[in-house]
Amino acid sequence: MPDTPPVFRFAPSPNGLLHLGHALSALLNHDMAKAANGRFLLRIEDIDQTRCRPEFEAAIFEDLAWLGLNWERPVRRQSEHLDAYASALHRLGELGVVYPSVMTRGEIKAAVTDAEAGGKAWPRDPDGSPLYPGRERELRQSERAALIASGKAYAWRLDMAKALALLGGGPLSWRESGAGPAGETGAITADPAAWGDIILSRSDAPSSYHLSVVVDDALQGITHVVRGRDLYHATAVHRLLQQLLGLPEPLYHHHRLVLGPDGRKLSKSNQDTGIAAFRAAGRAPEEVLEHVAQECLAGLR
Ligand code: GLU
Numbered sequence: 001m002p003d004t005p006p007v008f009r010f011a012p013s014p015n016g017l018l019h020l021g022h023a024l025s026a027l028l029n030h031d032m033a034k035a036a037n038g039r040f041l042l043r044i045e046d047i048d049q050t051r052c053r054p055e056f057e058a059a060i061f062e063d064l065a066w067l068g069l070n071w072e073r074p075v076r077r078q079s080e081h082l083d084a085y086a087s088a089l090h091r092l093g094e095l096g097v098v099y100p101s102v103m104t105r106g107e108i109k110a111a112v113t114d115a116e117a118g119g120k121a122w123p124r125d126p127d128g129s130p131l132y133p134g135r136e137r138e139l140r141q142s143e144r145a146a147l148i149a150s151g152k153a154y155a156w157r158l159d160m161a162k163a164l165a166l167l168g169g170g171p172l173s174w175r176e177s178g179a180g181p182a183g184e185t186g187a188i189t190a191d192p193a194a195w196g197d198i199i200l201s202r203s204d205a206p207s208s209y210h211l212s213v214v215v216d217d218a219l220q221g222i223t224h225v226v227r228g229r230d231l232y233h234a235t236a237v238h239r240l241l242q243q244l245l246g247l248p249e250p251l252y253h254h255h256r257l258v259l260g261p262d263g264r265k266l267s268k269s270n271q272d273t274g275i276a277a278f279r280a281a282g283r284a285p286e287e288v289l290e291h292v293a294q295e296c297l298a299g300l301r
Contacts, residue, residue, distance in 0.1 A: 006038035014056035016268025081094030085207030126233035178253035190236035217248035
């Protein structure tokens with residue numbers, strides 16, 4: 001069988017302007033693909049139509065071209081493939097590991113405050129959000145149908161305990177060639193339970209980030225996922241969904257985050273550290289490349 005080349009991807013969301021952290025991610029993917037005689041894809045993660053805008057997508061293309069990157073066309077745009085995520089959700093439904101949930105953010109907060117009034121801390125996920133109380137988990141089939149028919153906004157959630165039980169409770173892992181926040185590398189044990197009953201789709205967003213990313217990585221034949229360390233813990237959820245859906249396991253490489261002068265993670269709303277701001281200030285792409293190269297070297301120390 002002929003060797004198939006490795007496939008890398010940079011997968012930004014067009015909900016703001018790219019910053020130096022995105023430049024680092026894009027360049028790493030591009031250069032690692034080149035070094036491995038592999039392919040470099042760009043994927044537009046625009047599932048959340050309430051926050052994504054066409055002008056930010058245009059800015060992504062412009063910024064990456066200005067940095068001197070080449071990517072394969074056509075570019076996959078998630079909003080054009082909702083049927084693929086719907087059928088993955090349907091499959092999870094057939095496996096019996098999803099349920100409709102109706103608690104709003106405010107209701108979750110109130111339930112958690114209530115529970116914590118007893119003196120016991122409510123569990124939080126790796127991003128610091130309280131785990132979903134999951135009251136609807138126990139509803140009977142007819143009660144679920146009634147809830148859906150009631151017209152109330154609901155989200156499909158993964159029943160984490162059922163999903164883990166379905167996989168037999170064996171350990172789930174991934175191969176990490178970068179590093180996690182505490183320097184974790186090599187064979188990593190995944191702990192999806194730390195995320196609780198994650199959202200898979202909502203009435204205003206037909207697929208969640210977690211679901212669409214695993215479906216797309218598989219459909220596009222991604223062999224190497226290279227991205228920022230802020231998504232390190234999310235990998236546990238991705239590995240779980242891959243196992244449930246029978247999707248292949250890519251290799252993972254989480255790189256350090258580029259921090260701002262204040263030592264904090266960059267955000268898309270901070271215009272100063274945007275690639276477009278460098279360009280508008282008449283600075284050369286080499287300056288951005290130099291800056292992120294220093295970041296990479298610092299990451300190796
Ligand atoms: N779309 C995600 C973001 O903008 C990245 C997804 C990924 O690389 O897995 O942060």
